[in-house]
Amino acid sequence: DIVMTQSPDSLAVPLGERATINCKSSQSVLRSSNNKNYLAWYQQKSGQPPKLIIYWASARESGVPDRFSGSGSGTDFTLTISSLQAEDVAVYYCQQCSSSPLTFGQGTKVEIK
Amino acid sequence: QVQLVQSGAEVKKPGASVKVSCKVSGDTLTELPTHWVRQAPGKGLEWMGGLDLEEGEAIYAQKFQGRVSMTEDISTDTVYMELSTLKSDDTAVYYCATAPPGSSGLFFDYWGQGTLVTVSS
Numbered sequence: 001d002i003v004m005t006q007s008p009d010s011l012a013v014p015l016g017e018r019a020t021i022n023c024k025s026s027q028s029v030l031r032s033s034n035n036k037n038y039l040a041w042y043q044q045k046s047g048q049p050p051k052l053i054i055y056w057a058s059a060r061e062s063g064v065p066d067r068f069s070g071s072g073s074g075t076d077f078t079l080t081i082s083s084l085q086a087e088d089v090a091v092y093y094c095q096q097c098s099s100s101p102l103t104f105g106q107g108t109k110v111e112i113k
Numbered sequence: 114q115v116q117l118v119q120s121g122a123e124v125k126k127p128g129a130s131v132k133v134s135c136k137v138s139g140d141t142l143t144e145l146p147t148h149w150v151r152q153a154p155g156k157g158l159e160w161m162g163g164l165d166l167e168e169g170e171a172i173y174a175q176k177f178q179g180r181v182s183m184t185e186d187i188s189t190d191t192v193y194m195e196l197s198t199l200k201s202d203d204t205a206v207y208y209c210a211t212a213p214p215g216s217s218g219l220f221f222d223y224w225g226q227g228t229l230v231t232v233s234s
Contacts, residue, residue, distance in 0.1 A: 040220035042158075049208055049224035050150075050158065061222065093158055097219040101174040102148075102160040 002027050002096050006105035012113040019081040021108045023094035028074045031098065038098035041070055041079045044107075045090045054079065086112060115139040117209050117225035124231045130197040133228045135209030137190045144214040147192045148221065149183060151205040161207075163219070164192065199232045206230075 003026040013019045029038045037057035042050035052061045054070035057077055067082045081088055089112060094105040120134040137145060148163025162173035162183055171183040182195045192209060207228045210221035 034217070036218070038218055038220075040218075042221075044158075049210075049227055050221070051224075052220060052222045055218060055220045055222075095158070095220065100172060101176075102219055104158040104160070107157045 001101055002029065002099060002103050004094055004096055004103050004105040006092075006094060006108050008108060009106070010109040010111065012111045013081075013084045014113045015086065016083050017113075019084050019088070019110055021079045021092055021094075021110070023072075023077040023079070023105050025075045025077075025096055025098075027098075029096045029098035030074050037073055037077070038096055039070075039072070039077050040095045040097065042093045042095065043088075043090045044093065050093065081110070084110070084112070115145065115211060115223040117211065117223055119207075119209060119225040119228045122229040122231070124233065125199050127200060127232055127234055129199050129232075130195060131199060131230050132193055132195040133207050133209075133230070135192045135194075135225050137192065137211070140211075140214070141187075141190060143187060145211040146214075146219060147185070147209055147211050148219065149194045149207060149209055150221070151207045152227075153202070153205040156205075159205075161194070196230075199230075201232050204230065204232045 005024045007022045039057040041054035043053050044050040053064045058070045069080050071078050091107045091109050093107050116138045118136045123131050125131050149161040151159050165172050180197050185192045209225040211223045212219045
């Protein structure tokens with residue numbers, strides 16, 4: 001199984017500042033057949049289901065603010081919130097869909113400092 | 114716009130089974146890979162399995178093999194997840210979720226509201 005490890009487990013960032021979350025996979029999630037990274041990011045607010053925000057490691061889902069961006073390739077990935085807003089308080093998860101079983105990171109809790 | 118509406122909360126005794134439904138609207142089941150993800154209280158997300166449209170059968174995480182069954186009723190656009198031999202650590206919110214049709218990537222762009230299953234004697 002591919003193990004997904006996120007860091008940090010939690011972070012507190014002042015409003016308007018940058019928040020950065022890292023995700024590392026135990027094996028590469030890049031498929032050479034199509035040069036795509038099978039890596040997604042989700043945002044989960046309290047009491048709600050997860051919401052897809054980034055797929056293919058860097059493609060932003062429709063309707064997601066452009067302050068959210070994803071980067072990385074192979075085994076190392078980053079989710080960046082360029083200017084943290086109050087509504088961004090949530091737990092963020094990375095997920096690999098390169099191979100079965102699909103696996104998620106343990107989550108990173110983002111709060112306002 | 115795809116919508117997923119799940120059945121209501123359940124309370125079950127250890128050893129019992131539970132069957133959760135997920136009604137899909139806005140697209141047809143034959144086009145949407147539908148999967149199940151669960152979340153224990155205060156914990157992270159755990160993929161359980163889903164319907165592989167190419168193979169025409171369900172695929173399950175090994176952890177749940179032999180205890181889970183995922184089926185669909187195309188006539189009502191409803192998918193079902195049945196988990197048997199319940200234990201206390203099966204207490205969780207169970208989500209159905211769909212992936213983009215035709216995509217090789219199983220990332221989930223639509224989610225149900227979740228169904229809380231509580232296992233308690």
